[in-house]
Amino acid sequence: MTLFIRASAWLMCVLFLTACQSIPLPLTNKAKSDAELLAQRLSDISYAYQMTLSPEDTFSVKADIDFKLDDNQKDLPLDLQQAHIQQLIINGQNIYPNYNGKVLSLPARLLQSGNNRIQLSYQGYYRQQGQGLIRVIDPNTQQVYLYSRFEPHGASHPFALFDKPGLRGKMSLRLEAPSDWQVISTMVPKMSSEASTTWEFAQTPPLSPHQFALFAGPFSHWQYQQDGVQFRLFALNSTQDDERYEQWLRLTADNLKRIGHVLATPYPFTKFDQILLPGLSDASMSQAAAVSVTERLPLDAKPISQHMQNSQLLAKQWFGSLISLPWWDDLYLHAGLGLYLANQTAINAGIDASAQEQYQFLQQKQPAYKYQLQHESLDPLSATSTEIQAQQFLAVKSASELNQIAMAVGERKFTELLQTFIQRHSWQSAGNQAWRQLLAPLGLERYWTHQTSGGINSISAQWQCQDGVLERLSITQTEPHFQKVKVALFYKNQRDFQLDKTLLVTLKELTTEVTNAGHNVCPDFVYPNFQDMAYGQVLLDEKSQAAAIRHLSQISDPLMQMMLLEDIWQASLTAKLPLNDYLGMIMLNLPNISAPSVQLLAQQQLQQLHQLLRLMPTSSAKQRIYNALEQFSLHQIYQQGPTSIWLDSYLQFAQSDEAMDHLQSLLNGYSWPLTQEQRWQAITRLNQFGRDSRQTWLNKEAKRDTSLLGQQHALIASMATPNAALKRRYLSELSQAPYSMRASIISKHLYPGQQPQAQQAAFEQIRQVLPELVKQAPHQAEAIVSGLVVLTCRPDNIHAIEQELTTLDAGALKDAITNHLLVMKQCQQFSTELGAH
Numbered sequence: 042m043t044l045f046i047r048a049s050a051w052l053m054c055v056l057f058l059t060a061c062q063s064i065p066l067p068l069t070n071k072a073k074s075d076a077e078l079l080a081q082r083l084s085d086i087s088y089a090y091q092m093t094l095s096p097e098d099t100f101s102v103k104a105d106i107d108f109k110l111d112d113n114q115k116d117l118p119l120d121l122q123q124a125h126i127q128q129l130i131i132n133g134q135n136i137y138p139n140y141n142g143k144v145l146s147l148p149a150r151l152l153q154s155g156n157n158r159i160q161l162s163y164q165g166y167y168r169q170q171g172q173g174l175i176r177v178i179d180p181n182t183q184q185v186y187l188y189s190r191f192e193p194h195g196a197s198h199p200f201a202l203f204d205k206p207g208l209r210g211k212m213s214l215r216l217e218a219p220s221d222w223q224v225i226s227t228m229v230p231k232m233s234s235e236a237s238t239t240w241e242f243a244q245t246p247p248l249s250p251h252q253f254a255l256f257a258g259p260f261s262h263w264q265y266q267q268d269g270v271q272f273r274l275f276a277l278n279s280t281q282d283d284e285r286y287e288q289w290l291r292l293t294a295d296n297l298k299r300i301g302h303v304l305a306t307p308y309p310f311t312k313f314d315q316i317l318l319p320g321l322s323d324a325s326m327s328q329a330a331a332v333s334v335t336e337r338l339p340l341d342a343k344p345i346s347q348h349m350q351n352s353q354l355l356a357k358q359w360f361g362s363l364i365s366l367p368w369w370d371d372l373y374l375h376a377g378l379g380l381y382l383a384n385q386t387a388i389n390a391g392i393d394a395s396a397q398e399q400y401q402f403l404q405q406k407q408p409a410y411k412y413q414l415q416h417e418s419l420d421p422l423s424a425t426s427t428e429i430q431a432q433q434f435l436a437v438k439s440a441s442e443l444n445q446i447a448m449a450v451g452e453r454k455f456t457e458l459l460q461t462f463i464q465r466h467s468w469q470s471a472g473n474q475a476w477r478q479l480l481a482p483l484g485l486e487r488y489w490t491h492q493t494s495g496g497i498n499s500i501s502a503q504w505q506c507q508d509g510v511l512e513r514l515s516i517t518q519t520e521p522h523f524q525k526v527k528v529a530l531f532y533k534n535q536r537d538f539q540l541d542k543t544l545l546v547t548l549k550e551l552t553t554e555v556t557n558a559g560h561n562v563c564p565d566f567v568y569p570n571f572q573d574m575a576y577g578q579v580l581l582d583e584k585s586q587a588a589a590i591r592h593l594s595q596i597s598d599p600l601m602q603m604m605l606l607e608d609i610w611q612a613s614l615t616a617k618l619p620l621n622d623y624l625g626m627i628m629l630n631l632p633n634i635s636a637p638s639v640q641l642l643a644q645q646q647l648q649q650l651h652q653l654l655r656l657m658p659t660s661s662a663k664q665r666i667y668n669a670l671e672q673f674s675l676h677q678i679y680q681q682g683p684t685s686i687w688l689d690s691y692l693q694f695a696q697s698d699e700a701m702d703h704l705q706s707l708l709n710g711y712s713w714p715l716t717q718e719q720r721w722q723a724i725t726r727l728n729q730f731g732r733d734s735r736q737t738w739l740n741k742e743a744k745r746d747t748s749l750l751g752q753q754h755a756l757i758a759s760m761a762t763p764n765a766a767l768k769r770r771y772l773s774e775l776s777q778a779p780y781s782m783r784a785s786i787i788s789k790h791l792y793p794g795q796q797p798q799a800q801q802a803a804f805e806q807i808r809q810v811l812p813e814l815v816k817q818a819p820h821q822a823e824a825i826v827s828g829l830v831v832l833t834c835r836p837d838n839i840h841a842i843e844q845e846l847t848t849l850d851a852g853a854l855k856d857a858i859t860n861h862l863l864v865m866k867q868c869q870q871f872s873t874e875l876g877a878h
Contacts, residue, residue, distance in 0.1 A: 073368045076205040079118070085109045086210030087244070088202055094218045094257050096185040099166055100174065104201045106159040108210075113152040119145040119159065120197035120204035122173065123166070130160040145201065161201055169781045171818060173198030174255065177318065180749045181279040186258030188318055188333055190326055193369060196250035207367040207470040209247035216240050218257055225256040225275060225314050227329040245329065246309070247468050249365040254331035256316050265290035268298065271312040280317065285340045289315075289351075296352045299386040300359065305460045306467070309363045313355070319749045327354050329362040345392050345400045352383035352390075353436075364466045371472025376432055377439020378459070380405070384440065385452075398600045399638040402573050407607055407642065409437035410578055413497045414611070415860055441576035445524050446480070446488045448574075487523045498522055500548075500570050501580040506563035514544075514558035516569050518577060521551050528555060529571035529601075530564040533588070537595040543571055573600065579608045586612065590626045599636035606639065610646045616870050620650075624666070628673060632680060640681075644690050647673075651694060655794025656834045656868040662875035670694040683713030692722040701732050708738060717746055721754035729761040729793050756783070757790045765802050768792070772803055776810045780817035788814055788821075789828035804832065808845075812854060819853035826857040827864070834868035 091103040110117070122143055129138045131151040138161075139146040147159065167176035167187065172195025177186050189195070197204035217238050218224050224240040227248070231241045245253070260275040263286045272290045293313065301307050310330040318333050325334045332354045339346050356379035366375055387397050412434040447455035462471070462479055473489075480486045498520040505513045516528065528544045541564060546555055566585030570577060581589065589596075589605040596602050609626060612618035631643050647670060657663050671694045677687035695704055704723040707715055715723065724742055728735040735758075743755040760771060771787050778784060807829050815822045832838040842862050849855040 073370070076207060076368060079203065079205060080207050082111045082117070083108050083203060083208060084111070086203065086208060086247075088200065088210055088212045090200060090212070090214050090216075092199070092214065092216035094187065094216055094222070094224075096219060098176075099164055100199065101162070101164045102199065102201070103162045104160070106161075106201065108157055108203075110152055110154055110157050113149050113154050116149050117147040117152060118203075119147055119201055120194070121145050121163070121201040122194075122198045124163040124201075125165070126161060126163045128160075128162045132157055132159075143197075159201075163201070165199060168198065169779070170785065171195070171780070179277050179279055179319075180752055181747065182277075184259050184278060186260070186277065186318070187256060188316065189253070189255040189328065190333075191251040191253065191328065192326070193251060196253060199255070200250070200253070202250050204250045206249045206251060206365055206369065209249055209365060209468070209470060211244050211247050212253050213244040214240075214242045214255075219259075221259045222257050223260040223262065223275065225254065225260075225273075225316065225331055227252075227254045227310070227331060229271070229312055248329050248362065249470070252329040252362050252365065254314075254328035256314075256331065256333070260316070263287060263290065265294060267291075267294040269311070270294070270297065270308055273312065273314045274317070275314060276317040277319070283340065286338075289338055289340065289347075292347060293351055293355070296348065296386065296390065297355050297358075299389050300352065300355055300382055303382065303386060303456060303459070304359060304463050306359065306363070306463045309358060309467075313358070315354075325350070325354055327357040327361060330358070332357075343396070344390075345387065345396050346404075348387050348390050348392055349383050349400065349404070352386055353379050356380075356382040359463065363468065364463065365470045367470040367472045367474075372432065373435050373439050374473050374476050376436035377443050380436040380440040381443045381447075384444075395599070398573070399603065399636075402600060402603055402607075403638050403642055405433075405437045405440075406573060406576070407603075407645075409434045409576075410497055410607070410611075413438075414578075414614075415863060416856075438576055442488055442490060445575075446485050448525055449485060449488065450483065490522060498577040499580050500526065500575060500577040502528065502567045502569040502582055502585075504558075504564075504567050504582070509563050511558055511561040511563050514555040514567070515552055516546055516548060516555060517552045518548055519551075522548065522575075522577075524548050524575045524577075526569060526575045527571040528558075529568040530561060531566050531568070531588075531596075532562060533565045533592065533595075537597060538565065538588075538592060540598075548575070568601070568604070570604070571601075573604060578611060579604065580617075581605075581608050581612070586618070590622060591629075593626060594630040594633035599639050602634060602636065602639045603642050606642055606646070614867055616874070620871055620874055624669065628669075632677070637686075640677075641686055644686055647690065648693065652794075653864070653868045653871060656831065656865060657872045658833045658835055660872075660875070663872075666875075667694070667696055671696060671700055678713070688713065688715075688719065689722070692719060692726060695726055696730065701727060701730055705732075705734060705738075717751070718754070721746075721751075721758060725754070725758040725761045725793070728758050729763065731763050735762065753782075753786055756786055760787065760791050761793050769803055769806065772806050772810060775814060776806075780814060784814070785818065785821060785824075788825045791829065792831040794831065801832065815852075815854040815857065822853040822857035823860060826854070826861050830858070830861055832865070834865045834872060836869070839865050839869060 086108045089105040093101045106119070120143070121140070126138045126140055126145070129136055129145070131147060132153060134151055136148070136151065139148070167174055169176065172190050172192070175188050175190055177188070178184070179186065193206070194204050196202060202210065212227070214226055216224065218240060220238050224230060226242045227245050228242040231243070256275070259278045261278050261280055262273055262275045264271060264273045265287060266272065272294050274286050274290055293315070297308055297313065312330055314331040316331065316333045317338065318335070325332060339350055360375045360378040366372060384397070384401065388394065412431070458479060462476065465471070466475060477486050477489060480489060496519070498518055500516065500518050503515050503517065504511060511530070514528070516526065525545065525547050528546055530541045530543070531538045532541050542561060544555055544558060546553060566588040567582065568579065568585065570579050586609065589609060593602055593605060596605070609618060609623055613620050613623040627643055627647070631640065634640065651670060654663055654666060671691070674687045674691040674694050678685060678691060681687060692704070695701065704727055707713060708720060708723055720742060724735070724738045727738060739755060739758050743751065746754070760768070768791055771791055775784055775787055811826070811829065814825050818825065832842070839862065842858065842865065846855060846858055846862070849858070
């Protein structure tokens with residue numbers, strides 16, 4: 042009987058296009074224009090759903106959809122993905138559905154100008170990953186949990202609706218679920234009894250479809266109430282209690298109050314839920330009155346990290362739910378407003394100003410610069426909006442421009458602008474156009490570029506001295522952006538570098554002469570973006586660069602140290618500075634720098650270098666750098682202690698026979714204690730280099746750590762083994778099964794590096810499997826390509842990739858391979874420079 046049910050389910054998937062994985066729709070200009078035309082026809086949309094949730098593979102829905110139609114001259118598209126439709130009634134008439142697996146076409150002849158009602162019932166299948174209603178299983182208890190991931194077009198997987206961000210509708214929900222389940226949605230539930238299987242939720246205010254929230258399962262939960270708002274935290278039933286959960290809820294309540302105060306607009310809902318879930322592809326997902334985050338809250342993190350993660354999610358309740366996106370290109374404004382608010386409320390939350398500055402550069406600006414430098418040919422607004430790195434880049438660049446506007450008019454006036462924007466557009470869709478209209482009367486629209494594609498703007502200083510006096514100073518940028526910068530003049534005394542003077546300069550053109558620079562003492566170096574006011578990469582002049590390389594540790598300001606460190610790393614990546622000069626600066630200065638943020642940035646840069654080395658052909662020069670990275674990270678541990686960040690680097694860089702023996706000693710409990718994740722890192726490294734004891738360690742640790750993360754780490758460690766036949770079997774698994782969390786892990790970790798023969802031998806098989814993998818998970822295209830295409834950066838391989846690009850149509854795969862080609866060319870540059878041919 043079970044076999045028959047499974048076979049029937051498979052047949053239904055084929056006949057009714059009910060595949061178990063989502064294939065996100067492209068966010069093209071045509072899709073945008075279609076959405077705008079649809080918005081002109083529709084109004085007063087409301088949805089009422091009756092839903093039955095099962096812990097098995099399927100769910101069922103009855104939907105009543107009401108709306109006003111401006112004209113009934115054309116068929117009307119209703120979005121519904123991969124469902125088995127059982128009944129369709131349009132304004133009282135029962136008809137056979139015209140359905141292609143994605144869109145249900147409602148015939149114009151049955152529609153009427155004015156009020157319309159659509160009634161339908163259907164069955165759907167939960168998904169394992171991607172967009173839609175996702176089903177996960179707790180490996181510790183085998184209990185089933187469901188969560189919604191609806192951005193950008195996943196809401197039309199469980200729900201029949203008009204799945205466009207600007208088409209807001211009111212939603213009500215009544216559902217049946219197992220008696221031991223909790224059900225979480227946007228509104229507060231009404232239940233008849235504690236053991237009831239029926240859950241009913243009041244109608245929501247008008248929301249964008251992707252903002253509607255739905256979670257279900259046997260969750261444990263914690264709660265806290267403040268100012269009439271209920272704050273709840275949900276986690277898997279197997280999650281251990283932690284007294285700090287209540288502290289996190291109090292932090293959430295305080296941050297929500299601060300944001301509401303700044304905006305002069307109260308929180309738009311009566312509760313705020315946070316759901317901890319394992320294995321999310323993104324660190325967090327925000328929906329109306331409910332957000333999901335990875336199963337680890339930053340409870341041990343620094344206050345600034347806790348504040349930023351918490352506040353950014355809260356800000357989306359105003360700029361996302363209360364005011365929604367007209368279309369996905371308006372994400373630039375909404376993401377920026379959320380980040381700006383989180384940054385501004387940090388000081389009121391008691392965050393140290395210096396810590397905030399360092400965090401903004403290290404965790405916001407620097408990753409955004411890195412993303413833009415690696416994606417010059419891609420506009421993130423034309424790609425799938427769920428690509429988390431693209432969203433972070435958009436938020437940072439937008440927030441930087443918002444900060445420039447705030448500096449131009451003053452914080453108080455800018456806060457009034459935000460409040461006006463909220464008051465005008467609450468429970469509506471509003472984006473860049475509405476924001477520009479607000480800025481125009483004040484002449485502020487010139488600060489708002491909304492430029493998301495192309496290379497990063499660079500800023501450089503040109504200066505001349507005569508007789509010990511600064512004679513001339515000008516600032517050049519590669520794009521004529523309107524922005525303010527502080528230009529810093531430093532001089533060196535016997536012990537360190539001292540800040541002599543800062544000059545506030547407004548950049549308008551490609552080159553701006555600094556008229557008030559004359560008659561200053563000739564500096565030892567000049568920095569044209571002091572305190573990181575502008576969004577742009579600094580190109581150091583030759584004298585300033587030489588001073589920074591020699592004397593970085595003698596600069597007392599950690600933010601200045603970080604910015605110089607990043608400038609010099611980028612100079613080496615772009616062949617403006619030899620790699621050995623960068624490495625010499627690190628080895629010379631970093632042991633004398635105590636600031637954790639500077640140490641962390643250096644660690645990230647060395648990890649990026651390590652990733653480039655894995656693509657480099659084998660050579661003595663490459664091996665020397667490997668040895669240097671291993672020894673340097675080990676030296677840093679001895680200097681700073683085993684709890685420093687450098688233990689993670691050592692576990693990543695270890696490759697010598699001595700290091701392999703050392704890893705086994707650490708696993709046996711000698712010397713430094715390892716966390717569970719670090720134990721898995723060590724075991725993976727042993728497997729990668731084929732140590733005889735690897736399988737024993739893997740089997741022992743897999744029995745010890747049975748969590749979902751433990752199972753994932755065991756898979757990663759198993760794949761690290763340099764066995765070409767084993768890797769081909771994993772590739773065959775990728776080609777035969779639908780994309781899932783397991784497939785995601787395989788594609789990202791099958792080739793960890795320093796195993797070029799295994800990857801080269803399987804490249805043709807990889808070419809065959811790549812298109813389907815990316816088709817099923819376009820938002821993970823870059824990770825899939827960088828994980829599987831680990832060809833050495835020889836000229837012939839680069840040429841082969843360039844030829845491959847000419848055969849591909851525009852899309853996620855071509856974008857990802859284009860970006861990977863840039864990485865290969867960076868590797869080739871280093872390889873040529875080091876003589877590693």
